[in-house]
Amino acid sequence: xxxxDTLMEGSPASVDAAAGWLEGLDRALGAGGHxxxxxxxLSSRIWSGSASNAYRDFAKDLVEAHDETEAxxxxxxxxxxxxxxQLTWRQEDMARHRSDATSGGLTVTGxxxxxxxxxxxxxxxxxxxxxxxxDQYNSAAERYNAALRRIDLYRTIAxxxxxxxxxxxxxxxxxxxxxxxxxQAPSPVGPMAAAARALPDFVVATS
Amino acid sequence: xxxxxxxxxxxxxxxxxTEISRLHDSAHRELAALAESMPTDIDGGxxxxxxxxxxxxxxxxxxxxxxxxxxxxxxxATTVNLYRGIEEDAEEAxxxxxxxx
Numbered sequence: 001x002x003x004x005d006t007l008m009e010g011s012p013a014s015v016d017a018a019a020g021w022l023e024g025l026d027r028a029l030g031a032g033g034h035x036x037x038x039x040x041x042l043s044s045r046i047w048s049g050s051a052s053n054a055y056r057d058f059a060k061d062l063v064e065a066h067d068e069t070e071a072x073x074x075x076x077x078x079x080x081x082x083x084x085x086q087l088t089w090r091q092e093d094m095a096r097h098r099s100d101a102t103s104g105g106l107t108v109t110g111x112x113x114x115x116x117x118x119x120x121x122x123x124x125x126x127x128x129x130x131x132x133x134x135d136q137y138n139s140a141a142e143r144y145n146a147a148l149r150r151i152d153l154y155r156t157i158a159x160x161x162x163x164x165x166x167x168x169x170x171x172x173x174x175x176x177x178x179x180x181x182x183x184q185a186p187s188p189v190g191p192m193a194a195a196a197r198a199l200p201d202f203v204v205a206t207s
Numbered sequence: 208x209x210x211x212x213x214x215x216x217x218x219x220x221x222x223x224x225t226e227i228s229r230l231h232d233s234a235h236r237e238l239a240a241l242a243e244s245m246p247t248d249i250d251g252g253x254x255x256x257x258x259x260x261x262x263x264x265x266x267x268x269x270x271x272x273x274x275x276x277x278x279x280x281x282x283x284a285t286t287v288n289l290y291r292g293i294e295e296d297a298e299e300a301x302x303x304x305x306x307x308x
Contacts, residue, residue, distance in 0.1 A: 010251050032238055177257065192275060
């Protein structure tokens with residue numbers, strides 16, 4: 001006997017927690033860019049010469065790298081929040097499928113909806129059947145029709161459950177896949193880190 | 208230093224360089240503090256792997272930026288120490304001049 005597995009794994013709270021971390025990172029990156037801009041502005045008051053120009057070029061690049069990483073963190077946090085909602089809604093859909101199954105007389109064990117047992121059509125009684133035989137047939141026919149309705153419901157729910165999984169998969173393909181491609185693209189931070197390591201110690205001179 | 212620089216110039220430059228170092232250090236600390244709470248696992252169901260693939264490079268870049276900020280702060284602190292020496296030299300020169308007078 002088969003079954004429909006309605007288990008949709010994942011914890012929206014866990015995804016929301018990751019989104020919250022990205023939002024914190026978004027703010028920290030924004031603050032870091034702001035601090036760097038302040039440092040850049042202050043430097044112009046005390047510095048001249050090639051070292052100061054090198055510092056200011058570096059600080060400008062650093063502000064831009066902060067801005068770009070902040071934008072990535074912000075966009076990712078939005079996607080994470082949206083995904084947590086999608087996951088919540090699809091898990092609610094699965095709960096509704098199980099509820100529909102129970103209401104329709106199907107057996108649900110945990111997250112599995114069990115396939116109803118196959119039934120055979122009752123044989124019509126002969127013309128000369130007794131009333132008791134006719135009543136027995138009518139009861140059997142009623143049970144048979146109810147069993148057919150359960151089989152129909154099972155098939156309908158199987159389609160619905162598949163649709164719910166596909167709906168989440170489609171959302172992932174349309175939203176998370178492009179987001180991943182975006183963050184996997186080269187960022188300015190790597191070259192920036194290499195350039196920072198190559199900077200000479202700052203030498204300040206008042207003019 | 209230009210020979211025309213005054214004690215006031217040194218003071219302003221020293222204080223400003225200290226502030227620049229502090230600003231870079233603040234940026235470093237705010238980012239570094241987040242590294243400790245970075246999610247290493249997300250119970251994200253079908254999208255879990257993608258979520259981690261999205262979060263990873265961003266966290267890595269943020270870590271690099273924290274490191275760059277720390278480096279910038281340290282370099283500026285070196286400059287501040289240089290200043291301290293110059294200023295102390297200047298103060299000593301002025302004091303000797305004063306004593307001579």
